[in-house]
Amino acid sequence: MPAGEGMVNVQLLVINCSNRNIPCTVGEIGEIYVRSDGLAEGYLDTEATAEKFGLIGPESCHWKGIHDQMYHSGDLGWYLFDECIECTGHTDDQVKIHSFRIELGEIDTLMSQHLLMCKNVTPVRRDKDKEKILVSYFVPLQTSNRSTPTLTM
Numbered sequence: 001m002p003a004g005e006g007m008v009n010v011q012l013l014v015i016n017c018s019n020r021n022i023p024c025t026v027g028e029i030g031e032i033y034v035r036s037d038g039l040a041e042g043y044l045d046t047e048a049t050a051e052k053f054g055l056i057g058p059e060s061c062h063w064k065g066i067h068d069q070m071y072h073s074g075d076l077g078w079y080l081f082d083e084c085i086e087c088t089g090h091t092d093d094q095v096k097i098h099s100f101r102i103e104l105g106e107i108d109t110l111m112s113q114h115l116l117m118c119k120n121v122t123p124v125r126r127d128k129d130k131e132k133i134l135v136s137y138f139v140p141l142q143t144s145n146r147s148t149p150t151l152t153m
Contacts, residue, residue: 011035012085013070014077024079029088032075039069095124097132107136116141 014030016022024030042049052072074094077087093104104122111120120138127133 009036009038014079014085017076017091026079026081029076029078031091032073032077032085032087034071034073036069039071041069095132097124097134102134104134107134111136111138118142 011034013033013035014024014028015033016024016028016030039053042053052074053069074091075087076089076091077085080086095102095104104124107122108120111117111122118139118141120136122134122136124132125135
């Protein structure tokens with residue numbers, strides 16, 4: 001999905017995933033950061049602010065003052081040859097369905113705590129109308145009892 005390029009006074013950057021001091025080159029996948037003096041100063045949660053906001057890498061040497069912020073978008077992307085950015089995915093298991101942000105890992109963690117659950121996974125699929133839906137697949141624990149156990153959550 002093309003992300004384009006930054007607007008006036010907004011810079012989109014693709015930073016190396018393993019070393020935040022190195023910007024990515026054309027075609028190299030990295031984490032997308034937004035840099036601007038118009039970004040919020042952070043969240044109410046100070047831990048979330050520390051994780052998502054701040055100046056990093058080679059760009060930090062050009063710091064322009066207290067309102068010059070960088071925001072870690074949580075998206076992966078790469079530079080195209082025309083210096084635009086294309087988004088290729090996310091850095092975590094978070095998905096957006098009907099404007100709700102959902103952590104797939106949290107669903108899997110909760111399901112795996114059920115006593116009769118052996119393995120499980122929750123991917124995003126599309127229904128007959130091409131709408132995103134969550135579907136959980138699971139493997140129940142094998143029991144010595146011949147009756148099929150019921151899984152209720």
